Structure formats: C-alpha cells, structure tokens
Amino acid sequence: MVVSGALDFFLPDTLENGQCFRWRREPAGAADAAYTGIAFGRYLAVEQTGSTVVFRDTTRDAFEGIWRGYFDLDRDYGAIKRLLGSDATMARAIAFAPGIRVLRQEPWEALCTFIISQNNHIPRIRGIVERLCAQHGTPVRGGHAFPRPEALAGLSPEALAPVRAGFRAKYLVDAAERVATGALPLEAIGALPTEVAARALMAVHGVGPKVAACALLYGLGHAGCVPVDVWVKRAMAALYPQGFPEAFAPVAGIAQQYLFHYVRSHPEVVA
DNA sequence: CGCCAGGCTTCTA
DNA sequence: TAGAAGCATGGC
Numbered sequence: 001m002v003v004s005g006a007l008d009f010f011l012p013d014t015l016e017n018g019q020c021f022r023w024r025r026e027p028a029g030a031a032d033a034a035y036t037g038i039a040f041g042r043y044l045a046v047e048q049t050g051s052t053v054v055f056r057d058t059t060r061d062a063f064e065g066i067w068r069g070y071f072d073l074d075r076d077y078g079a080i081k082r083l084l085g086s087d088a089t090m091a092r093a094i095a096f097a098p099g100i101r102v103l104r105q106e107p108w109e110a111l112c113t114f115i116i117s118q119n120n121h122i123p124r125i126r127g128i129v130e131r132l133c134a135q136h137g138t139p140v141r142g143g144h145a146f147p148r149p150e151a152l153a154g155l156s157p158e159a160l161a162p163v164r165a166g167f168r169a170k171y172l173v174d175a176a177e178r179v180a181t182g183a184l185p186l187e188a189i190g191a192l193p194t195e196v197a198a199r200a201l202m203a204v205h206g207v208g209p210k211v212a213a214c215a216l217l218y219g220l221g222h223a224g225c226v227p228v229d230v231w232v233k234r235a236m237a238a239l240y241p242q243g244f245p246e247a248f249a250p251v252a253g254i255a256q257q258y259l260f261h262y263v264r265s266h267p268e269v270v271a
Numbered sequence: 272c273g274c275c276a277g278g279c280t281t282c283t284a
Numbered sequence: 285t286a287g288a289a290g291c292a293t294g295g296c
Binding site: 018019114115117118119120121122124125167168171205206207208209210211214227228229230231232260264 | 275276277280
Binding site: 119120121122123124127128164165166167168169 | 290291292293294295296
C-alpha cells in the first residue's frame, strides 16, 4: 500500500518524539527511514522516501481502517503549522521537526504506557512496555499485541515482577481492573469535555494530571489537551510565561508536541 | 558509581 | 493546602 504526497509528515519526527514506545527503526536501504511496530494488534513495516510512504504487506482495508487514523493523516497539519508558526518561538520548534504528527493511539495503550512513563527514562519505558507485551499480550505476526485490560486485571505483584515496572505495577493492575469491569469506559470518557474526562481518569491509582492528559491527547483525540511534565513546565516558564496565545487552544496539545521535542533536543533553550 | 528520570502518593506542618 | 520525602529500577 503506497501513499504519495504525504505532506507535513516524516516518520522519525512522528515516531521518535516521545509520544509512543513500540516502534523500532530499521535499516532504510534506499529509503529515508523505515520502522516496524505493532498497534491495534497489527504489525506494520513502514518506510518513507520523501513524501511517499510505503505500508508493507498492508491491505487497503487495513490502511483505511487503522493506519490512516493512527498516523492522523486526515488532519491538515499545514494549516496547524501556519497558525502556530505565526509565533516566532513555535516557528523554531516546528522547523526542528516539521514532520511531527500526534498519533491517535489505542486509549488503553496510551493510558498504560504513560502510567509507566512516570519518573522514568524513555529507553527504560520502552523496555518495560516490550516486556509487558511479550509476557501478557497475545502473539501476533511480528511480535505481541499490547495486553488487553482483562489480561492484566487481577495479576499479583509477583506475577508482574518480571516486567520490572517497579512501583508502577500496582497502578497498571488498578487501571486494568477499572477498565475491564467497565467502571472506566475509556471511549465514553473520551467523549466528555477534557476537564471532566481528566477527572475521571484520575480515579485510577497512579494517574495524575500529566498521565491523564497524555491519555487524552495521545489516545482519545483531545488535541487541545496539554500534558505538563518537567520539560513543558520549563519551556512554558522560559518561553511562554503568559501561557500559549489564545488562538492555539484547539490544538494546544499539538503545539506542546512540537515544543516538547524541541526543548528536549535543545535543553539550553530552557536552561 | 551516584544521579535522576515525559509523576504520583503519602506524610508532615 | 502546600511542600517535601519516598518510591523501584536501571540508563547515563
């Protein structure tokens, strides 16, 4: 399946900006970049050359049903970048990684992976997520699906010990039990106003404002939701002491993504 | 080898 | 109600 004319999209910018943890960079050969990964229980090998993106071994149905939405290809990032780029600081952040798209990940996976992210490093988050999938996810072509909540609900700390998630293990189990029983219906929560939805998510032990915001932005499509971690806090203090311009509001979460990736790669900007 | 990590809970004043 | 300590584990 070949998509040509993919504008405002570059795989490394999108898959290596800290929003997802399961994609692996592969040797690209003649292409600009290549990755393999699993999302929505589906394996994908994808590579990009210029504005042409090749989804290997993928049917049109799988592309239309999964990957088009996952990579947020129906959103006009050109328009978003024009809006955000009218601000000089944001223009610099966008120029650093103009191919960022905020993925629409599975809500449950986004919630879990960002529970794991707390007080943690990205390389170690990736390791924990991979062990979690390998040990508790169902096998699919190319690896394992992300574990369903039912697979984690009721697990003892000892059962999860090999995942080596540390103190976060009990948080994962609590989230799994709430979702599996229907007490925490993620899709329905996603339809609520952002503040209300965030409060509902924070009922989970180990989910605070930041993790809730990540679940909403990366998993539930709340493009205006801004996860505030230490880096975004520093960036806002140094670069936007009055907060983002009002006009950013509907896509503030996307602005946050350009900014986060930029300041993480240029710490001196917020030192 | 210590430091500290895309935070949150718990304890203390 | 605010602020600090504690948390599991290991990249760097």
